[in-house]
Amino acid sequence: MEDTENSSEAESIDPLQFEVDERYFENAELESYDVYPTGWTIAKEVLEDFSHRLVYFYVPFNSKLFYFWSFLVSIGVLYNAFAMVIFIFADVKSQYFWNWVFLPSPTSNYSNPTVIRLIDFVQRTQQRTTFPRLFKIVLLAVSCIVLFHWNACLYFLFSIYEGITEESQTEFGFSYYKVFEPVFPVCEAYYGNDCWYNEDIDHTLDLDDVRDSYKMDLVNYWKNKHYRWSTGNFSREYSMSVYWSALTITTCGQQPWPSTSSQNSLEICDTLIGVLVFATIIGSVGSVVTQMSQTVNEFRQMMDGIKFYMKYREVNSAIQERALGCFMYLMAHNQLDDEECILSLLPPRLQANIAANLHMETLQKVEIFAMCDSRFMHEVVLLVKQQVFSPNDYLCRKNEKAKEMFIIKQGKLRVIDDDTGKELHELNEGATFGELSIVHVKGNLLGTRRCVSLQSVGYSDVYVLYRDDVSRLLLEFPQEYRTVIANARNMLHSRGLLETTELGEMCDPEDHEEAEDMILEEMSVVEQLTRLTGIIDDLNANLSEMIVSFSVGN
Incomplete structure (x- = not known):
């Protein structure tokens, strides 16, 4: 019976089935050949993709490349913010002005940096940095430096307009008599006997009142016992101007009082700047300090609450120490937030x-x-x-x-x-x-x-x-x-x-x-x-x- 069944199954098999299978395998080979392209086809696709990337190249606004480029442009903005007004000083203008105008560099004025790019960089840095309060303090410090710099250049320009004097120390404008070059002794003041002018310090209330009577003796005594550090006109002009600008805007210290209408106008403008702008900066610094202490205050309140609860419930002292220690650990590792x-x-x-x-x-x-x-x-x-x-x-x-x-x-x-x-x-x-x-x-x-x-x-x-x-x-x-x-x-x-x-x-x-x-x-x-x-x-x-x-x- 089994033989007859096998023979009947063998008779029912169509011999053309084998030819169909061979054709099927041939088609499968052709399909597999089409699936795997040649090396030339792969190279062509890579080149086309590379050319498309070059033609349609763009930088997303939220990418790191755009952020770093904004950083470079911001440096150019700050550079020009200092350079465009510092050429009021003659020494700087004569040596560096034309280099600044024609030198092609990322920080020159031909790179066309804008204040908008600087503002965008500041905003992105505040979002990216892990130290936002520190960055805000640095930003405020840089803002103060730029403000002092511009106001100092304006003060020196005003002094040039009114005329620079070299004799008076009480003039409102700039005077070389207010800034002397530093002088250093060449002898040992603490060990040498000839390196100390004998003044009557014990019986004189104010040396400035009596030194005018023997100042020529002082000059002759120190004539060959010192050397002068020559700093140049620009160092004296800029240092005195920045000093005047900082004291005037911050309303700290005393300055020579104005004596003309134009001097009064400059003093009033600087006072308004000091009251409005600098007060805003100081307020921002105060808000940063408040934010820095806010986390500490919240932590102290939570600690006080836990201590009060455990004492009120009469929790065992050993458990209290463990709970407070764990709380301190969570605070130190910034794990109090969910x-x-x-x-x-x-x-x-x-x-x-x-x-x-x-x-x-x-x-x-x-x-x-x-x-x-x-x-x-x-x-x-x-x-x-x-x-x-x-x-x-x-x-x-x-x-x-x-x-x-x-x-x-x-x-x-x-x-x-x-x-x-x-x-x-x-x-x-x-x-x-x-x-x-x-x-x-x-x-x-x-x-x-x-x-x-x-x-x-x-x-x-x-x-x-x-x-x-x-x-x-x-x-x-x-x-x-x-x-x-x-x-x-x-x-x-x-x-x-x-x-x-x-x-x-x-x-x-x-x-x-x-x-x-x-x-x-x-x-x-x-x-x-x-x-x-x-x-x-x-x-x-x-x-x-x-x-x-x-x-x-x-």
Whole structure:
């Protein structure tokens, strides 16, 4: 009978089928040839792409290249802000004016820098910098320097207009008599006997009142005992002008009073600038200082609240010290703010990117997630939550229900055997603990309880991945669920913690239904619902098969 059936099947085979298969393979070869282009085609596509990039090249406004270019242009703006008025001084104008006009450089006036670009750079720096208060103080200092510089140049221009004198020290305008070149002695004033002019200091109330009577004797005495540091006219002119500008705008110190209408006008304008502009700058500095102390004040209020609560509730002094120490640690590491509240302001995709940057490298090293899809891993990193543990805190104890996995971000943890009290192992930054606790594996000899304890050595920042969250996520990724279970079974089998057959092979997961029923109470609600959903799906499949077979039979 079998021979006749085989012969009938052989007779039913069409010999033309083999010719069709050959044509099919020929077409497949042609298609595969078209899929993989030649080297010339690839080079042509690369050249076309490169040419398109050159033709349609642009710099986005939020790119780093645009930011650095704004920085260079801002330097040009500041350079020109100083240079365009400093040529009032004759020495500078005679040597550097034409170089400034014709020299082609990124900071010359031909680079066409604008104040708008400088303002844009300041705004972008305030958004990018991690020290916004320091940058604001630097910005205010630079603003003051530019203001003093412009006002000093205006003062010297006004002095040129009225005429510079060299004899009077009480003139309102600039005078060389107000600024002398520095003079230094060439003898040892503290050790030499001939390096000290004998003046009657004990019986003279004010030396300035009596020195005019013997100033020629002073000049003759120091004639060959000093040297003069020649600084040039520009140094004397600019230093005196900036000094006058700073004192006038800040309304500090005394200056020669004006004696003409034009001098009164200049003094009034500078006073208004000092009252309005400089008062605004000082107010900005005050706001920066207030903001810097605001965080400290809030921290003190929180500390006072915790202290009052613990004293009012009569908390043990040892616990109070631990609580305050933990609070100080959180403040020192900027962890008082809720990360979830801060990240909730960002789009979900950007939150996923930040979480992946923090945890993806560590989670990919976890053996239980080997060969899992990247989309699944990006969802897993969103489930990680941060916790802080103080010294000697237990993260988990022996015989507790295992329901989470720990990832060490900072600090050290030690694995302890409670029965002997010995330290079995020490975990450092980047290590994981309890990865088999996030899934339920049939035939696991460890059960659902911890077999060791985990304790924090010092202050530790730990990321926690809970079993319920992973179980809820695995419902959406059935293929990853099978992968994770297979990895967990292989890990347990390699450690000798999985039930095996008499030959030492892993048992089929379906052979452990009775064991699963025994630990049903230990399963989470999500895992129980998942199990019930699987049972219902199996029942529906069996019922559909029975209906189909009954219909065919009738």
